[in-house]
Amino acid sequence: MELEFHLFNYGAYPDIPHSDFLESSAYIDLPNRHFDPYRGKMMLDSYFDSLVFGEQLGFDGIHTTSQMGGPIGMTPNANLTAAYLAGKTERIMIGTLGPILNTYQNPMRAAEEVAVLDQLTGGRLILGLPMGHGQNYHAAATMNPALARDRHWEAHDLMVKAFTDPGPFEWQGKNFHVPYANLWPKPIQEPYPDVWIPGAGSKVTLERCARHRYTYQALFSPRKALKRNVAVFHQIAEEEYGYTPSHKQVAVVLFIHVAETDAQARLEAEPHLMYLMQNLNRAPMHDAFPPGHFSKESLRGFMTKGGYRAKDIGTMTVEDVMEEGWGIIGSPETVAEQIQQVVEDLGAGKIIHVADFGAMPNWLVRKSLTLMAEEVIPRFRGPSGKPIWAIEDPRPVSTHTEYGARKTEPEAIPEARVPGVGVLDVRTAHVAELRTPTRP
Numbered sequence: 001m002e003l004e005f006h007l008f009n010y011g012a013y014p015d016i017p018h019s020d021f022l023e024s025s026a027y028i029d030l031p032n033r034h035f036d037p038y039r040g041k042m043m044l045d046s047y048f049d050s051l052v053f054g055e056q057l058g059f060d061g062i063h064t065t066s067q068m069g070g071p072i073g074m075t076p077n078a079n080l081t082a083a084y085l086a087g088k089t090e091r092i093m094i095g096t097l098g099p100i101l102n103t104y105q106n107p108m109r110a111a112e113e114v115a116v117l118d119q120l121t122g123g124r125l126i127l128g129l130p131m132g133h134g135q136n137y138h139a140a141a142t143m144n145p146a147l148a149r150d151r152h153w154e155a156h157d158l159m160v161k162a163f164t165d166p167g168p169f170e171w172q173g174k175n176f177h178v179p180y181a182n183l184w185p186k187p188i189q190e191p192y193p194d195v196w197i198p199g200a201g202s203k204v205t206l207e208r209c210a211r212h213r214y215t216y217q218a219l220f221s222p223r224k225a226l227k228r229n230v231a232v233f234h235q236i237a238e239e240e241y242g243y244t245p246s247h248k249q250v251a252v253v254l255f256i257h258v259a260e261t262d263a264q265a266r267l268e269a270e271p272h273l274m275y276l277m278q279n280l281n282r283a284p285m286h287d288a289f290p291p292g293h294f295s296k297e298s299l300r301g302f303m304t305k306g307g308y309r310a311k312d313i314g315t316m317t318v319e320d321v322m323e324e325g326w327g328i329i330g331s332p333e334t335v336a337e338q339i340q341q342v343v344e345d346l347g348a349g350k351i352i353h354v355a356d357f358g359a360m361p362n363w364l365v366r367k368s369l370t371l372m373a374e375e376v377i378p379r380f381r382g383p384s385g386k387p388i389w390a391i392e393d394p395r396p397v398s399t400h401t402e403y404g405a406r407k408t409e410p411e412a413i414p415e416a417r418v419p420g421v422g423v424l425d426v427r428t429a430h431v432a433e434l435r436t437p438t439r440p
Helices: 037-057 078-088 107-121 134-140 145-164 203-212 223-241 262-280 296-305 318-323 332-346 362-380 400-406
Strands: 004-008 061-065 093-097 125-128 169-172 177-181 194-199 215-218 250-258 327-330 350-354 415-418 422-425
Touching: 004 037, 004 093, 004 362, 037 061, 037 078, 037 362, 061 078, 061 125, 078 093, 078 107, 093 107, 093 194, 107 125, 107 145, 134 145, 145 169, 145 177, 145 203, 194 203, 203 215, 203 223, 215 223, 223 250, 223 332, 250 262, 250 332, 250 362, 262 318, 262 327, 318 327, 327 332, 332 362
Parallel strands: 004 061, 004 350, 061 093, 093 125, 125 194, 194 215, 215 250, 250 327, 250 350
Antiparallel strands: 169 177, 415 422
16 A cells, blocks of 8 residues: 655654643643743744755655644644745645644634645645634633634634635524635635544544545544544545545544664654653643534534543653554654554554654754655555655646646736826736727
């Protein structure tokens, strides 16, 4: 089975007190006196460097995220980060695990950002639409989190309508009233960018992924729960929407570290992975999932069957992480074998490779990624070894010549009324022999 490999890093700020010294977690109320702007700049530079490096290595995509109110990531707006990456790369796909729609007072603002970002990337955008953690809602303070799920999906529906329907139109919904929904600009991808939905297993999320044929991005849950979620996703798609999802509609997130031997990989990765689990990923349930984040059915399932964060992440050992299939640490041979096992278990066609573990130094991230690119990824590709963007350019138009060949005649032309002359076509009015009024 050929796989897509997408690179994702945390971009965290690592110099924080250990969770042993915190009342709840590193989110929400950790004093920002712990943040040094100069150290922060260095960490952001490292974050961007490792992602841009992903194109040189031949990953299929690079992804950024929206995180607020804590050190887990210094990128509160994934769209802003992706815009920077668009200028630093040429053809690789760029994913935004954000925007978090509930942080916008009006979903049309999110739609505008997505549309202009797709234009900036030339059509290389992958749109991730996470609900966001409860901590994000405390930081953004835009709404009552008990209304999060209902508001999120209405925002999604309005945004999709803005992408696909001519405007202006009026939207009168339960959460939003937009008298003139009239999107300018529109995305370059038609009808809109590929959408990935990170999900912990909510049946609502699985149903929506199946309905819209989106990619279901499986988050960290016990292996049994992940397999059950993917099975439910397939069942909904087949029974309610009449199709069988492609393996490319399932993406699995994995912490991956590659070194020369299994022992060396463990030596390099263990402290960083434990730092991540104990300090950045750990959060009390009431912070991470306030009322409204889960439907009643999903909450009942988590409590009775085990699911996302059913176990305190901060207590997990490296063995626990690897047994659940979240982390793969080892030599190129070991990593390839375990990736094969995970994708077979879940029927996944996309791997989201988390490489930096929150506090890993840049040189070590680069070392692991280089081994991954040279020794592991080629085993899951065709004879050419090329990423998807090298086989077929994802940009619908990449040169002015292509634009000239594909553009359509506009309904209106740019005109101006010039005193003593009349109304002119401004595109040619600078040429004397073409300076003919188009109308009186």
